[in-house]
Amino acid sequence: MNNMQRRILWTTAALFWVAFSPALGQYPGYQQKADYSMDIVLDTALHQYDGTMRVTYTNQSPEVLDRVFWHLFFNAFQPGSMMDVRSRNISDPDRRVGSRIAELPEDEWGWQRVESVKVQGKNVAFEEDGTILVVDLPKRLRPGKSVTFDLTWKAQVPRQIRRSGWMNAEGVEYSMTQWYPKLCEFDHHGWHSNPYIGREFHGIWSHYDVRLHVPQGYVVAATGVQESATNKAMPNGTPGTVVRFKADNVIDFAWATDPDFVAETFDVDGVTLRLVHQANPELDSNWTALGDYAARAMAFINEDIGPYMYPEYNVVQGGDGGMEYPMLTLVTGERSLRSLVGVTVHEMAHSWFQAMVATNESLHEWMDEGFTSWAESRCMAELFADPMKPSENPHKWSYSGYINQHLSGNEEPLITHADHYKTNRAYGIGAYAKGEVFVEQLGAVVGTATRDEGMRRYFKEWSFKHPGPRDFKRVMERESGLELDWYFQEMMHTTNAIDYAVESVVNDGESVTVELSRRADMPMPQDLSLAWDDGTLTLVHIPLVMMRGHRPLNEGEILGADWPWVDPKYTYTCPSEGRKLTSVTLDAAGLQADIHRDNNAVTFDLSRVQEAGQSN
Ligand SMILES: [Zn+2]
The missing domain is CATH 2.60.40.1730 (tricorn interacting facor f3 domain)
Incomplete structure (x- = not known):
């Protein structure tokens, strides 16, 4: 079989599976x-x-x-x-x-x-x-x-x-x-x-x-x-x-x-990737370089989300920025190479969420633009991996965009119909940035590996079915074994935000008592890290009662008592065994869109700590 035949067989098999698989969740079956x-x-x-x-x-x-x-x-x-x-x-x-x-x-x-x-x-x-x-x-x-x-x-x-x-x-x-x-x-x-x-x-x-x-x-x-x-x-x-x-x-x-279009084609796992643009001596080298990036991007998303199921994908110069259509995108071409790659990766990633999964974008714009932006950020981090900044958060612009919009007072809930946001900005930040945060931040709730597996499962189970938010929620619930009603409710239907803080730390030499607080409305499980002067770390995962469980613990991580969301305060105590703390931090991984990150950590200048103990 050539690649085309294999792809047709594969797509046919996938569609057969989709058409005859048992109804799941809210799926109506037609x-x-x-x-x-x-x-x-x-x-x-x-x-x-x-x-x-x-x-x-x-x-x-x-x-x-x-x-x-x-x-x-x-x-x-x-x-x-x-x-x-x-x-x-x-x-x-x-x-x-x-x-x-x-x-x-x-x-x-x-x-x-x-x-x-x-x-x-x-x-x-x-x-x-x-x-x-x-x-x-x-x-x-x-x-x-x-x-x-x-x-x-x-x-x-x-x-x-x-x-x-x-x-x-x-x-x-x-x-x-x-x-x-x-x-x-x-x-x-x-x-x-x-x-x-x-x-x-x-x-x-x-x-x-x-x-x-x-x-x-x-x-x-x-x-x-x-x-x-x-x-x-x-x-x-x-x-x-x-x-x-x-x-x-x-x-x-x-x-x-x-009449001035020229085309180049590439093969990615049996898919024909075609770039079509106007012949232009100043831009041709960008398009030539784009071919390699686009091919790597498609291969990456195939692995990250699931297999692209159409025989071709076309990146075509046209339109007014970048807009996704099935098997084809129109992008403007007079850009830097990085920008050309960025827009291409974004529009290509839409193939998974707009073309194959295809939520109703008017009703659930964040499930299309947000999930696409999430996949794009992961792919761009892979394509442009910077050895000097190995731990840079590829989603940071979405976090800051969403947080700034929230703090401006002009945020609108994600449940808003795409056409009806009061401002283009509120729509854009909601659909793209908060939608991306929605997925990335799930990592703090179910664990990042579970979240990644959940995204693959979502794509596999819901391609060609027009799923909605509840269907996505059930996939994540089944993947994690946790209850997630509260997360979807808070993130979709409200403009509640996250603000957890380290209120006080007392180390009397025998034990440490850390008091945490929830200062804003949205509850979240918390990850507390205590760094000691002997170089060791104490990592504590604190689930919410209503999750009915917790994400998989990392090696050496301690499970804290559940935090009932109604309680604005939480106290954690552990032995200090003569050690001094250098810092106490909430959400050190930066997975939560905490609107006041400055109150997430307390650091101690050990040279100024009295022998008797530490407090803050
Ligand atoms: Zn988009």
């Missing part, structure tokens, strides 16, 4: 199914395209459906759209958007105009409601039944403002993301027909067969595997090419095209 076949003809003079599609939609839910919703994302790029109004009213607009939509000339607006919708071959009425198309079904769609839609539509590709569009800031002509009528997801929580305001999304794992008709000389990169490229004249008689792509089990289909 996924909707959509099979898209599309023909697209691009007009590069008007920046418009004509589209026809046939979609077979199978209702695998136990519910009867009488209407179906579709996304029409391009309609967001018109003055007065919800995305435009939101951007002009939020206190900290995304600089890429600002008032740019309001200022677009009409020939640079984005729009999708649906011309006809047929259901089972018969024309039906439909309604375009901003970025959502509503189609009432003439006959109710029962569980287990399929329906065929035929759509024809015209679209104008917006001037590139956010994610998709014509002519990005680096001169890439077409960044074609969120660009076609896409079925909204109906899952065990119901329909998710969110009006698009430029943020997170959700989708059905679908099959795509897409034929893209572009002028000759345009190089196309897309989700899926290229099946063929056939010469065919454009409607105006000029030479053209039809490039056909197929993709399986992807929640979206994205593409980009530019």
